[in-house]
Amino acid sequence: MFLNQFLLLAAALFCIGVYGVLARRNGVLVLMSIELILNSVNINLVAFGAYHGDVSGQVFALFIIGVAAAEVGVGLAIVLLIYRNRRSIDVAEANLLKG
Amino acid sequence: MFAVEEFTGEVVVYSSWFYDNVWLIPALPAASFLIILLFGKRLPYKGAEVGITAVLAAFGLALLTTFTWIADIETDGGAESHSEEAMAASGPELAVEAEDGKEGLKFSRGAPVINEVEWFGIGTDANRVTLGAEEGAAAADGDADDHGEGFGGGFSIPIGTLVDGQSVMLLFVVTFISSLVHIYSTDYVHGDRRFTHYYAFLSLFTASMLFMVLSSSTIQLIVGWELVGVCSFALIGHWWEEKPNSDAALKAFLTNRVGDIGLLVGMTILYFAAGRTFSIPEINEAAVAGDIGQGTLLISSLCLMAAVMSKSGQFILHTWLPDAMAGPTPVSALIHAATMVVAGVYLIGRLYPVFYEGFGIAGGSINAMAFIGGLTTVGGGLLAFVQRDIKKVLAYSTVSQLGYMVLALGVGAYTAGMFHLFTHAFFKACLFLGAGSVSHACHHSFDMKADMGGLRTYMPKTFWTFIIGTAALAGIPPLAGFWSKDEILVGTGAFPGTDGNGTFTIPFIFGLITAALTAAYMTRCVWLTFFGEYRGHAHPHESGPRITVPLIILAVMAVWVGFLNMPTAFVESVGLGSGWAHKFEDWVEPEGVATFVGGANGFTHAKPSLLLAIVATGLGLAAGLIVWRYYTALYAKDPKATEYSDGLASRNSLAAAGHRVLEQKYYLDHLYTDVVAGGTKGPLARAAYWFNQNVLDGVVNAAGYVSTLVGRFVYRYIDQGVVDRAVNVSGQSASESGRFLRRIQTGQVREYASLMFGAAAVLAAVFIFAF
Numbered sequence: 001m002f003l004n005q006f007l008l009l010a011a012a013l014f015c016i017g018v019y020g021v022l023a024r025r026n027g028v029l030v031l032m033s034i035e036l037i038l039n040s041v042n043i044n045l046v047a048f049g050a051y052h053g054d055v056s057g058q059v060f061a062l063f064i065i066g067v068a069a070a071e072v073g074v075g076l077a078i079v080l081l082i083y084r085n086r087r088s089i090d091v092a093e094a095n096l097l098k099g
Numbered sequence: 100m101f102a103v104e105e106f107t108g109e110v111v112v113y114s115s116w117f118y119d120n121v122w123l124i125p126a127l128p129a130a131s132f133l134i135i136l137l138f139g140k141r142l143p144y145k146g147a148e149v150g151i152t153a154v155l156a157a158f159g160l161a162l163l164t165t166f167t168w169i170a171d172i173e174t175d176g177g178a179e180s181h182s183e184e185a186m187a188a189s190g191p192e193l194a195v196e197a198e199d200g201k202e203g204l205k206f207s208r209g210a211p212v213i214n215e216v217e218w219f220g221i222g223t224d225a226n227r228v229t230l231g232a233e234e235g236a237a238a239a240d241g242d243a244d245d246h247g248e249g250f251g252g253g254f255s256i257p258i259g260t261l262v263d264g265q266s267v268m269l270l271f272v273v274t275f276i277s278s279l280v281h282i283y284s285t286d287y288v289h290g291d292r293r294f295t296h297y298y299a300f301l302s303l304f305t306a307s308m309l310f311m312v313l314s315s316s317t318i319q320l321i322v323g324w325e326l327v328g329v330c331s332f333a334l335i336g337h338w339w340e341e342k343p344n345s346d347a348a349l350k351a352f353l354t355n356r357v358g359d360i361g362l363l364v365g366m367t368i369l370y371f372a373a374g375r376t377f378s379i380p381e382i383n384e385a386a387v388a389g390d391i392g393q394g395t396l397l398i399s400s401l402c403l404m405a406a407v408m409s410k411s412g413q414f415i416l417h418t419w420l421p422d423a424m425a426g427p428t429p430v431s432a433l434i435h436a437a438t439m440v441v442a443g444v445y446l447i448g449r450l451y452p453v454f455y456e457g458f459g460i461a462g463g464s465i466n467a468m469a470f471i472g473g474l475t476t477v478g479g480g481l482l483a484f485v486q487r488d489i490k491k492v493l494a495y496s497t498v499s500q501l502g503y504m505v506l507a508l509g510v511g512a513y514t515a516g517m518f519h520l521f522t523h524a525f526f527k528a529c530l531f532l533g534a535g536s537v538s539h540a541c542h543h544s545f546d547m548k549a550d551m552g553g554l555r556t557y558m559p560k561t562f563w564t565f566i567i568g569t570a571a572l573a574g575i576p577p578l579a580g581f582w583s584k585d586e587i588l589v590g591t592g593a594f595p596g597t598d599g600n601g602t603f604t605i606p607f608i609f610g611l612i613t614a615a616l617t618a619a620y621m622t623r624c625v626w627l628t629f630f631g632e633y634r635g636h637a638h639p640h641e642s643g644p645r646i647t648v649p650l651i652i653l654a655v656m657a658v659w660v661g662f663l664n665m666p667t668a669f670v671e672s673v674g675l676g677s678g679w680a681h682k683f684e685d686w687v688e689p690e691g692v693a694t695f696v697g698g699a700n701g702f703t704h705a706k707p708s709l710l711l712a713i714v715a716t717g718l719g720l721a722a723g724l725i726v727w728r729y730y731t732a733l734y735a736k737d738p739k740a741t742e743y744s745d746g747l748a749s750r751n752s753l754a755a756a757g758h759r760v761l762e763q764k765y766y767l768d769h770l771y772t773d774v775v776a777g778g779t780k781g782p783l784a785r786a787a788y789w790f791n792q793n794v795l796d797g798v799v800n801a802a803g804y805v806s807t808l809v810g811r812f813v814y815r816y817i818d819q820g821v822v823d824r825a826v827n828v829s830g831q832s833a834s835e836s837g838r839f840l841r842r843i844q845t846g847q848v849r850e851y852a853s854l855m856f857g858a859a860a861v862l863a864a865v866f867i868f869a870f
Contacts, residue, residue, distance in 0.1 A: 022853050030849075091848060098846025 006047035013040035027079040027089040031072060038068045113171040117164040118212040118262045124164070124270055125309035127157040128277075132303040139295035144285075150298040151281045154305060158274035161267075168267045169686055211266075211380055213315050215259030256377060261315035264687035265448050265517065269312040269441070272524045275656075276437035277305040279649035283532055284429045286645040287539065297337060297427070304330035304430075308438040312445065316377035317366045320449070324362065324410070324442060328355045331439045335426040347425035354419040358409025362446075365402030368395060369453065379449055386452040393456070400457030403446065404467060411443025412498045413505060414475040418767050421482075421494040424545075428535030431490060435497040436528035444504045444520050451513060460511045463601045469509030473609030475502030478765070480616035484623065485761040488545045489534045492624045496572065497527060499613055503587055506610060510603040512590025512705065514684045518664050519587055521683070522579035525660055526571035529653035533565040536646050537628060540639040547627040550635035552738075554628055557639040560647045562629050564654035569625050571657040573618035573719050576712070582661035584614060585712050589705045597705045611715060618719035622726040631730075632738040666707035 013036050020033025042061040049057020083089050131153030139146025281301060288297055307330055311323025329352075336348025370377060372395045373385040385391050407413060412420035420440065424431055434440060447454055447468070458466040479498030486492045500523050507516030537551065540558055544550035555562040571578035574585070589597045593607035633639065641647065664683035670676075684704075843854070 018856055022849055022856070094848070095846030097848065097851075098844060 003047060003051050006043055010040040010043040010047070013037075013043065025090045025092050027082060027091050028076075030091055031075045031079065034075070035068060035072065038064055038071075113168075113212060115164075115167045115171070117160070117167045118260075119214055121160075121164055121260045121262055121270075121313060122214075124157045124160050124274065125306045125313060127153040127160075128302040128306035128309065132299050132306060135295060135299040135302060139299060146295040146298045147281070147285050150302045151278070151285070153302060154274065154278045154281050157305070157309070158278045161270040161274040164262070165267050165271045168262070168264070172264075172686055211261050211263035211315075213259060213261050213380070215257040215315055218256045218258035218318075256318050257316050258319055259315040260313040261379065262313070265445070266312050268517065268521060268687050269445060270309065272441075272521060273305065273308050273312065273437045276524055276528045277301075277433060279528070279532070279652060280429045280433045283432075283535070283646055283649045284427070286643050287429055287535055288427055293337065297334075300330055300333045300337075301430070301433070304334060304433065304438055308442070311442060315379060317369065317379060317382065318377045320379070320446070321362060321366060324406075324446075325359065327439055327442055328352060328359070328410075331355075331423070331434055334430040334434075335423045337426055337430065344425040347419075347422040351419040351423050354416055355409045358406040358416060361402040361405025361409075365399040365406065368399040368402065369450075372396075372399065383450065383452040386450075386456050391456075393459075396453060396457035398457075400454050401467065403450065403454070404471070407443035407446055407505065408471065409443075410446075411440050411501045411505065412475075412479075413443070413471050413502060414478050414498075415767060417475065417479065417498045418771065420498055421486075421491050424488065424490040424494050428490065428531060428538065431494070432528045432531035432535070435494070435531060436524040440497060440501055441520055441524070444501065444508070444516065447505065447508045448513065448517055451508070454508070455511065458509070460509065461601070464603055465605055466509055469506055469603055469606040472502045472504070472506030472509050473606045475499065476506055476613040477502075477609050477616065480613050480620060482761055482765075483616075483620040485758060487548050489537065489547045489551070489624060489628060490531070490545050492547075492620060493527070493530050493534060496530075496617065496620065499617065500527070500572070503584070503610065503613065506606050507587040507590055510591045510606055511601065512587055514664070514681075514688050514704070515583065515586035515590040517687055518683050519583035521663075521687075522571070522583045522657075522660050525653055526568040526579060526657040529564055529568035529650060529657050530572065532646070532650055532653065533561050533568060536561040536642045536650060537565075539642050539646065540637070541635050542637040544635065544637075547624065548634070550637070551628045551633070552631045552635070553633040554639055555630065557633070558641040560641060561650060564647075564650040565629065566625065567654040567657055569621045571661075573621050573723065574614055574716060575618075575719070576716060577661065579657050579659070579661035581712075581716070582664055584610075585707070585715060586664065586666075586705075588614070588711055588715055589707050592705055594708055594711045597708050597711065611718065614715045615718040615722040619722040619726045622723040623730060626727060626730045631734045634739055668707055 017033045017036030017040060020036065021030055024030055024033065042064055045057040045061045045064070047057075049055060049061075079089050082094055086093060128150075131149050134149050135146035139149065142148065281298075284297070284301065288294060291297060304327065307323055307326030311320055311327060314320040314323055332348050332352040335351050336345045339345040339348065369382050369391075372391040373382040374390070376382060376385075386396060405416075409416040409419075423434060426434070454468060455461065458468050460466060460468070476499045479495045479500075479502055483492045483495035483499065486495065500519070504516045504519050504523070507513075507519060534545070536558065537554060538545050540554070540561075541550045567578065571580040574581045588594065588607065588610050591603040591607035591610060592598060593602050593604040662679075664681055665679065667680040670680040843850075
């Protein structure tokens with residue numbers, strides 16, 4: 001069993017995800033990038049679980065999938081509301097967090 | 100518990116579920132107090148049902164405890180002898196015991212059953228470990244146990260129950276009277292605006308009295324004593340909106356405080372004198388065994404006597420008791436018959452050896468206790484003559500009868516005193532509740548002259564029960580009061596052939612005068628209330644069953660309880676077996692006191708005298724008859740008179756002077772408020788003013804000046820120089836750092852995210868390379 005390729009795959013996905021979150025201006029794409037990050041973590045968990053012969057890694061992965069679904073639900077709702085208010089889903093324009 | 104070396108008889112400690120769980124009896128009303136206080140207003144009967152249930156349950160338990168106690172004594176100790184003949188006559192078992200060669204043998208009649216737990220302790224365990232070697236040895240040294248602990252030794256305060264004849268008797272009386280008062284009150288205070296509050300305090304009052312009765316240590320006794328005082332304050336001042344009522348409550352409380360100081364001092368002396376113990380039996384034991392010096396005992400007895408005087412309304416601290424009539428009538432009945440005022444007499448009985456040795460009662464002719472009792476009994480009886488208020492007549496009557504009890508205890512007639520307490524509870528409760536019923540019918544007035552008269556036709560049940568109570572109080576045979584009063588008179592030993600504990604001539608004369616006085620003032624009271632013509636303006640009517648049934652029950656008790664302690668000679672002459680004689684004495688007279696106080700033969704019991712009984716009863720009847728004729732003659736002229744102009748006092752100047760003194764209650768209230776309080780208050784105020792102007796003001800001014808100087812210094816150097824600068828610097832630094840951090844705050848989520856990821860990367864690098 002080689003752990004390396006799984007970890008490399010996960011690292012690659014993570015980096016893509018981070019890039020997407022930081023660089024894309026489209027809200028939906030940002031959310032998708034977050035999904036990528038979460039799934040890279042899932043791969044890590046399952047890979048380490050299999051490597052150690054322990055099932056709890058898979059259990060945690062299942063939890064993360066559940067949490068990710070909820071997070072996407074909330075995120076899409078926020079994006080929808082932003083669109084309704086501004087007719088745009090450009091996250092760069094949404095700077096209300098500025099103090 | 101109670102045995103010392105001299106005691107050669109056998110001490111039987113009875114055991115029973117009821118003795119071990121007797122704490123339930125005070126606990127039930129106490130729980131009811133809390134329940135009524137918390138939920139009373141929301142209950143359908145406003146909390147009365149809780150109080151009645153709890154008190155009835157306590158009464159049931161007390162009744163079972165009483166029966167168990169009596170059964171225990173009747174099975175193995177009932178044949179206790181206080182004379183040789185009785186011992187010989189009482190059958191084979193006794194003879195067998197006598198053959199065992201136990202000299203001065205006395206059958207055990209039940210040592211006190213004590214159950215104690217530690218309430219709180221101060222340094223008890225730790226000290227036992229760190230005690231020095233010799234102290235430890237002393238502590239281990241058998242009966243010197245308590246003396247071994249030095250000043251450094253901790254002490255523990257136990258809380259527990261002490262069951263013996265005396266406490267069982269009081270348990271029965273208190274729960275019995277309290278149950279009836281609870282039931283009676285449902286009608287009497289019906290619709291009162293503080294009905295629930297009334298029932299809560301009635302429960303607490305009962306609980307505190309029971310707690311005090313069962314106390315096994317002096318500390319517990321003091322706590323119960325004070326609780327009773329607080330409850331009486333609350334109940335006397337039940338209708339506090341009217342000034343006299345709240346004044347009466349305050350007076351009762353403050354007068355009791357005077358005596359309480361005596362109680363605290365006396366108990367403290369006894370604590371140290373008896374070798375650092377709060378245990379009542381141990382204190383008694385030490386007093387009897389001669390471990391405490393005569394002088395110490397005398398001082399502590401005098402201190403405790405002050406407490407008794409205030410609580411049990413003895414001359415000269417009795418003044419609060421008649422004023423306490425301001426409370427609702429059932430409360431008066433409870434205070435006067437069962438709870439508050441008998442506490443003092445109970446205290447004497449509880450620590451009887453201390454008083455006995457302290458006052459040197461054995462074989463004496465006069466002592467402080469007998470004298471105070473005698474003075475009270477006559478003084479109270481005389482005051483009862485001039486009252487218009489039916490409750491005040493009864494209040495002074497209580498003062499007088501309490502004097503009788505104290506007198507009995509003062510002459511060494513322990514059983515007689517306790518027996519009078521017992522019988523008095525029933526007929527005095529009957530009379531008070533009767534007076535309540537009368538006032539219920541007469542627009543809540545208690546004025547005999549203005550609002551009563553001729554009530555016998557309107558309220559026959561109240562009338563007959565009142566007559567029975569009166570006859571019992573006046574000592575008409577064969578009602579209850581006759582037996583107990585006769586026993587007290589006999590107990591003084593002054594009448595020829597009675598052979599008492601000494602020859603107490605003066606107390607005897609006081610007692611005889613009171614026998615006549617009691618009959619006289621009660622006849623006056625009955626005449627004014629029930630005979631002649633109705634002088635009021637109400638429409639009197641008989642009270643409802645919740646009032647009359649308790650009256651009937653109490654009247655029945657007032658009739659027969661006297662038979663519990665008939666003298667042997669009487670019992671034999673009427674042909675009942677000697678087993679009927681002196682039952683009360685067998686049940687109540689405690690083993691320890693009986694053994695130690697009077698030597699090997701227990702108490703010296705006086706021999707009853709038929710002649711004395713005839714003389715005392717004759718005096719009472721004669722006095723009653725004179726008063727009867729006087730009032731019949733007086734009202735024959737004007738049956739509707741509410742004030743009479745040609746009474747004895749207006750014809751005879753000597754009688755007028757006496758009347759005035761009595762009206763003014765011997766000027767004692769003037770003495771207290773004008774002379775004592777007024778005399779101290781003026782000079783005290785002036786002294787306090789001078790002290791205030793010259794000393795306190797000087798100190799205050801100087802302090803003010805100094806603090807101004809200090810303040811100026813502090814402002815200039817410490818406040819401006821140090822504190823302000825620190826504040827400014829911290830403010831500046833905050834604003835500078837804010838200006839810098841503001842630039843990061845763009846509102847762009849992506850920038851925040853990149854910062855977060857950057858920080859995470861740095862952290863990851865730290866983790867990877869540092870570990």
